[in-house]
Amino acid sequence: MALRNILIFDPKGGISERLRESLDEVAKCLHIESAADAQKVLRSTPYQVGLVVFDSDSESAFREVELLVNSSSMTEWIAIVPPESLSSLSFQALLLTSFYDYHTLPLDVRRLGVTIGHAHGKASLRRSVNENQTTASSRFGICGESPVMQSFFQRLERVIDADLTVLISGETGTGKELVAQAIHKRSKRSQGPFVAVNCAAIPENLIQAELFGYEKGAFSGAGQRKIGSIEAADEGVLFLDEIGDFPMSLQANLLRALQERAIIRVGSVKSIPVDFRIIAASHIDLLEAVKAGRFREDLYYRLNVLHLILPALRERAGDILLLAETILKELASIHKNCRATGFAPDALQALNNYHWPGNVRELKNRIHRAVILSERRLISARDLGFDAEVQASEELGATLENARASLDRKIVENCLRANANNVSKAARQLGISRVTMYRMLNKHSIATAP
Ligand SMILES: Nc1ncnc2c1ncn2[C@@H]1O[C@H](COP(=O)(O)OP(=O)(O)OP(=O)(O)O)[C@@H](O)[C@H]1O
Ligand SMILES: [Mg+2]
Structure with a gap:
């Protein structure tokens, strides 16, 4: 049977070596000491099973572990804990909500091996459900x-x-x-x-x-x-x-x-x-x-x-709109207060006519921005950043400073209009003070009434 890959997060390195030797026959273990490194590894390699080794004073690293286990949705985590930690309520809650199972020290390696097998099974099931949910028009997750x-x-x-x-x-x-x-x-x-x-x-x-x-x-x-x-x-x-x-x-x-x-x-x-x-x-x-x-x-x-x-995206006849619809659907399911359900005719035309130098990534970014800015049911060409001013600056090869200023102007103006020209409301939505908002309106010569 092929060895399973397991990530062991053991900040103090207390038992990972012993664990690695004991699990030799069932798993290939990668030991990591820092939560940041573990996150980095998981971003590139979706380990199906991870072990977190807690020691008696590792409650201080509690938040770190919480962040790590909750940011890796495809990994099943097993905690290894000293028995005394179990009396803490917050610790119990973390085990309950974020871990597949836990084992107390001293370890019964045979039992741990069985748990790893079960956790692996659950992770495989989750992966297969995820893969089957991809749309018919995407093969290998590529639309x-x-x-x-x-x-x-x-x-x-x-x-x-x-x-x-x-x-x-x-x-x-x-x-x-x-x-x-x-x-x-x-x-x-x-x-x-x-x-x-x-x-x-x-x-x-x-x-x-x-x-x-x-x-x-x-x-x-x-x-x-x-x-x-x-x-x-x-x-x-x-x-x-x-x-x-x-x-x-x-x-x-x-x-x-x-x-x-x-x-x-x-x-x-x-x-x-x-x-x-x-x-x-x-x-x-x-x-x-x-x-x-x-x-x-x-x-x-x-x-x-x-x-x-x-x-290049511009060579994929018909795919631009298919991708745009798919991306919008994905983003709308993440941004719960997104109103947009589709694209207005001028947006469809702009999407098809544009030459897409940044390809699918640019398409994603433009739709993301529109999802955040648009207050309407249909996303317009303007929401996507296609208006005379933005396009002109892109064609002229805008400097970074110009491009930023142009984007700032668009965001501020769109937000103001979306809030019926109410400066206070728009400032609140953008997370800036009213004074800053007025400064930006002034800087970009945006009228408070259209
Ligand atoms: N056909 C596609 N279907 C769905 N999403 C896609 C497709 N092509 C690219 N994407 C998405 O577009 C973004 C950019 O893709 P990716 O990072 O793979 O591009 P890249 O070619 O590696 O770019 P770069 O050369 O800039 O590194 C990613 O978010 C990716 O998921
Ligand atoms: Mg790349």
């Missing part, structure tokens, strides 16, 4: 009925099963990360982790430690051993986002890890084999980067085994 997307899905289907390296290209916001997650979720590695690394967001001097990990004392500040992202992706998927920004100086190291399927932690000489599938994504043309000498050719060919190209 699209246009011919270009249909052929994309056909290719994706073949790529999923191949267990080879994948390169995903496409303009910004076309859904590259969504596709990477879908490949992981549907592949035989779905029970393994999905570890995402944004190569553009990590400073060059940290990327080696982040990817390969390090041994305690490898450099000043390396207080304890750290497992790198490649090693953390063992039996799963390593998603290298914005690979075009991967520093040239480290590309040879990455290539070696890909070829040898092994890594060496910084400060060590031992090669550790890792079984991982790589999915890389880039919004820039990597071949151009190769020609410009910014990307190694051998690494490019190593990554470009299977290539998926996501079409």
Whole structure:
């Protein structure tokens, strides 16, 4: 039977090592000491089961644990508690509302193994219900009925099963990360982790430690051993986002890890084999980067085994409105006081005519803004930010400052009109004082009556 992956949040590291050894036959455990790190891991890898180890004075970390367990809706949590903690009412309430089950110390590992099995079963059931609830027009959670997307899905289907390296290209916001997650979720590695690394967001001097990990004392500040992202992706998927920004100086190291399927932690000489599938994504043309000498050719060919190209939103005939409706429905179910149930004719026309430089992400953002601002049943082109002024500034390549000012102006004016030009009410809705509201009306020359 395949080992189950379990995340152990044990802030003091008191029993995780012993636990890991005792659970050796049923589970593969990842021990994490900080709640922030645990949240980060869960954002990229939806662990089905997590253990939280409390110690006698960990009630101080109560809020932290509460936040962690409540922000990971796909994970079933099991608490390990010292018996004396159970007398606290707030502690009892937390166990009752946020945990699948709890075990008291000293541990009966055999019983814990059984609970882990049950929690796993429940998490799988929840996942399967969630997946079946997706709409018919979305495959793999990716919405699209246009011919270009249909052929994309056909290719994706073949790529999923191949267990080879994948390169995903496409303009910004076309859904590259969504596709990477879908490949992981549907592949035989779905029970393994999905570890995402944004190569553009990590400073060059940290990327080696982040990817390969390090041994305690490898450099000043390396207080304890750290497992790198490649090693953390063992039996799963390593998603290298914005690979075009991967520093040239480290590309040879990455290539070696890909070829040898092994890594060496910084400060060590031992090669550790890792079984991982790589999915890389880039919004820039990597071949151009190769020609410009910014990307190694051998690494490019190593990554470009299977290539998926996501079409830009403007090329997906018919999908814009389908996506807009789907996104509106999703947002309306989250924003309980949203009145909007559809789009006005001018909005539909604007959605179809616009060239969508930011693709699906931009569509999502515009609808989100409209859901918050619109007071009407039908969202207008104006609610979506399509009016002469905003479009002109976009076409001229507005500076950040101009773009912000233009957005501020729109939000303030829309809110004022939505509140029948009542300045106090509008200020309250925006969460600013009346004085600030008047200052903004003045700054943006907005009349208090239309
Ligand atoms: N076809 C789709 N159906 C539903 N949602 C989508 C689709 N494509 C993208 N999205 C949503 O749009 C947003 C942007 O997608 P994603 O982050 O995957 O884009 P990306 O290509 O990785 O962008 P970037 O290059 O900027 O990193 C996400 O919220 C994603 O869920
Ligand atoms: Mg992305």
